[in-house]
Amino acid sequence: xxxxxxxxxxxxxxxxxxxxxxxxxxxxxxxxxxxxxxxxxxxxxxxxxxxxxxxxxxxxxxxxxxxxxxxxxxxxxxxxxxxxxxxxxxxxxxxxxxxxxxxxxxxxxxxxxxxxxxxxxxxxx
Amino acid sequence: xxxxxxxxxxxxxxxxxxxxxxxxxxxxxxxxxxxxxxxxxxxxxxxxxxxxxxxxxxxxxxxxxxxxxxxxxxxxxxxxxxxxxxxxxxxxxxxxxxxxxxxxxxxxxxxxxxxxxxxxxxxxxxxxxxxxxxxxxxxxxxxxxxxxxxxxxxxxxxxxxxxxxxxxxxxxxxxxxxxxxxxxxxxxxxxxxxxxxxxxxxxxxxxxxxxxxxxxxxxxxxxxxxxxxxxxxxxxxxxxxxxxxxxxxxxxxxxxxxxxxxxxxxxxxxxxxxxxxxxxxxxxxxxxxxxxxxxxxxxxxxxxxxxxxxxxxxxxxxxxxxxxxxxxxxxxxxxxxxxxxxxxxxxxxxxxxxxxxxxxxxxxxxxxxxxxxxxxxxxxxxxxxxxxxxxxxxxxxxxxxxxxxxxxxxxxxxxxxxxxxxxxxxxxxxxxxxxxxxxxxxxxxxxxxxxxxxxxxxxxxxxxxxxxxxxxxxxxxxxxxxxxxxxxxxxxxxxxxxxxxxxxxxxxxxxxxxxxxxxxxxxx
Numbered sequence: 024x025x026x027x028x029x030x031x032x033x034x035x036x037x038x039x040x041x042x043x044x045x046x047x048x049x050x051x052x053x054x055x056x057x058x059x060x061x062x063x064x065x066x067x068x069x070x071x072x073x074x075x076x077x078x079x080x081x082x083x084x085x086x087x088x089x090x091x092x093x094x095x096x097x098x099x100x101x102x103x104x105x106x107x108x109x110x111x112x113x114x115x116x117x118x119x120x121x122x123x124x125x126x127x128x129x130x131x132x133x134x135x136x137x138x139x140x141x142x143x144x145x146x147x148x
Numbered sequence: 149x150x151x152x153x154x155x156x157x158x159x160x161x162x163x164x165x166x167x168x169x170x171x172x173x174x175x176x177x178x179x180x181x182x183x184x185x186x187x188x189x190x191x192x193x194x195x196x197x198x199x200x201x202x203x204x205x206x207x208x209x210x211x212x213x214x215x216x217x218x219x220x221x222x223x224x225x226x227x228x229x230x231x232x233x234x235x236x237x238x239x240x241x242x243x244x245x246x247x248x249x250x251x252x253x254x255x256x257x258x259x260x261x262x263x264x265x266x267x268x269x270x271x272x273x274x275x276x277x278x279x280x281x282x283x284x285x286x287x288x289x290x291x292x293x294x295x296x297x298x299x300x301x302x303x304x305x306x307x308x309x310x311x312x313x314x315x316x317x318x319x320x321x322x323x324x325x326x327x328x329x330x331x332x333x334x335x336x337x338x339x340x341x342x343x344x345x346x347x348x349x350x351x352x353x354x355x356x357x358x359x360x361x362x363x364x365x366x367x368x369x370x371x372x373x374x375x376x377x378x379x380x381x382x383x384x385x386x387x388x389x390x391x392x393x394x395x396x397x398x399x400x401x402x403x404x405x406x407x408x409x410x411x412x413x414x415x416x417x418x419x420x421x422x423x424x425x426x427x428x429x430x431x432x433x434x435x436x437x438x439x440x441x442x443x444x445x446x447x448x449x450x451x452x453x454x455x456x457x458x459x460x461x462x463x464x465x466x467x468x469x470x471x472x473x474x475x476x477x478x479x480x481x482x483x484x485x486x487x488x489x490x491x492x493x494x495x496x497x498x499x500x501x502x503x504x505x506x507x508x509x510x511x512x513x514x515x516x517x518x519x520x521x522x523x524x525x526x527x528x529x530x531x532x533x534x535x536x537x538x539x540x541x542x543x544x545x546x547x548x549x550x551x552x553x554x555x556x557x558x559x560x561x562x563x564x565x566x567x568x569x570x571x572x573x574x575x576x577x578x579x580x581x582x583x584x585x586x587x588x589x590x591x592x593x594x595x596x597x598x599x600x601x602x603x604x605x606x607x608x609x610x611x612x613x614x615x616x617x618x619x620x621x622x623x624x625x626x627x628x629x630x631x632x633x634x635x636x637x638x639x640x641x642x643x644x645x646x647x648x649x650x651x652x653x654x655x656x657x658x659x660x661x662x663x664x665x666x667x668x669x670x671x672x
Binding site for chain 1: 461462463465466468469470471472473474476477480499503
């Protein structure tokens with residue numbers, strides 16, 4: 024399963040290794056990483072500056088958690104998002120259920136990322 | 149006995165003032181009485197025949213009455229001779245004894261003696277031709293003679309009566325004890341000084357699965373005690389035999405089907421059990437309480453492990469994520485380097501194993517939430533068997549079901565029970581050589597006094613050694629080279645969450661392994 028077009032993506036993770044990973048891997052999957060944030064607050068700021076198709080954010084981050092940041096962003100403008108969590112059951116998260124979204128449990132592999140993106144942006148036939 | 153009796157008789161003679169003069173009077177009157185003895189005897193027995201109380205015990209009919217007449221005649225003849233020796237006293241003793249043996253009330257002896265007194269007095273008055281004074285002297289002497297005879301008879305009667313009462317009391321006590329023992333919902337067993345079972349209460353059969361005929365004569369420890377504990381139990385028996393009772397001594401015993409049951413024992417020495425030294429043991433089945441305690445301890449421990457594992461899992465997932473990300477990025481860097489990429493794949497496999505282990509441990513420690521619905525449980529084991537298709541591929545393995553008419557519909561969480569069967573069947577497939585035969589046998593059972601379904605899963609593998617039987621449900625215990633040792637503990641947690649039990653059985657399929665799952669028919 025793959026998506027039909029290059030998506031403009033903002034990523035947020037407090038781990039530098041993860042930020043690097045998204046920077047390297049997402050272009051390999053055919054997408055553009057337009058913003059890289061290291062916490063929720065930076066993500067909110069980035070969403071105001073860029074036109075985004077997708078947000079990929081870690082749940083636990085300093086200053087502002089990923090779920091809270093996504094909620095803040097989506098209250099102004101709905102943007103599909105993928106939340107990445109170390110917990111296998113993210114049911115206590117406070118997110119906007121009416122916006123297209125997906126969860127991934129760490130450790131996330133390239134295939135998982137690809138599949139989650141294609142669920143939110145399926146190939147049109 | 150005879151000399152004691154004679155002494156007693158002499159004492160009584162002194163008490164009634166028996167003298168040579170009395171002996172002389174009796175001797176002189178003897179011919180008169182002898183001449184009319186038949187009259188006295190007939191009169192006496194006419195009286196007997198008028199009393200239903202006496203006739204009741206004269207079971208021999210007329211022939212017995214004739215015998216009694218003869219013995220009465222002999223007794224009177226004896227008395228008239230006046231030779232009061234040991235034999236004389238012994239005969240009177242026997243008469244009293246006989247009355248007690250026949251169950252005749254002692255009042256009959258008094259009444260009969262009064263009848264004889266009157267008879268003798270009448271005979272002497274009619275045929276003795278004595279003056280008033282000699283007649284009175286004669287009557288006094290006869291009264292003394294008959295009083296003495298009656299006293300000995302009473303002595304014998306009381307002696308025998310008391311002996312019989314004591315015996316009856318003993319029997320009543322024994323019956324009461326036996327009823328009490330037989331009604332007691334515990335294991336009551338008596339072993340002789342060699343440890344062989346000489347008594348085994350009926351309820352014990354329900355508790356242990358063994359019939360009395362299977363255990364009587366066999367050594368208790370050999371049959372019921374696990375090998376490792378036999379020395380200790382033998383020692384406890386020796387101490388009890390030496391006179392020190394065992395109080396609340398806890399030791400498990402083995403049920404006929406191989407299950408281990410916990411009993412708290414009280415044991416004491418019996419100095420005379422049917423004439424020999426023995427040990428009485430009363431065992432209270434505390435398996436349920438103990439298992440409940442173990443479950444509660446386990447769940448406390450698991451809650452602790454659960455918290456810890458959740459924390460570790462979270463942190464480890466972050467670390468694993470970094471390893472994963474770096475591995476994938478490194479793989480991109482290593483494009484074209486076959487050897488390096490091969491090593492990276494091995495690294496990835498090791499990382500996947502680590503993740504699986506974390507997931508299993510977390511799954512084991514996490515609280516089990518059941519979604520119970522009424523299901524046919526055979527679907528669960530069939531599904532588990534199908535899920536193992538990959539493992540069974542290229543193997544000769546078959547699953548047989550023997551469920552008879554048993555109702556297999558039972559409230560279960562089908563998904564979780566499938567997991568239980570999967571773990572069991574996976575173990576069988578790992579342990580058995582081809583051709584693997586797994587058998588599932590169902591029957592109705594009872595659990596905690598309620599209706600239950602018993603499912604036995606047997607295989608034709610090498611079976612479980614005593615050490616494995618002991619530890620099979622312990623977390624992280626495994627006989628496989630690649631296994632977390634959590635499959636069976638998880639199975640037990642799931643079964644117990646259903647209010648059921650899982651235990652190791654004896655197995656019948658060529659001595660393979662057997663597990664017995666018992667699930668309540670009503671939701672837990």
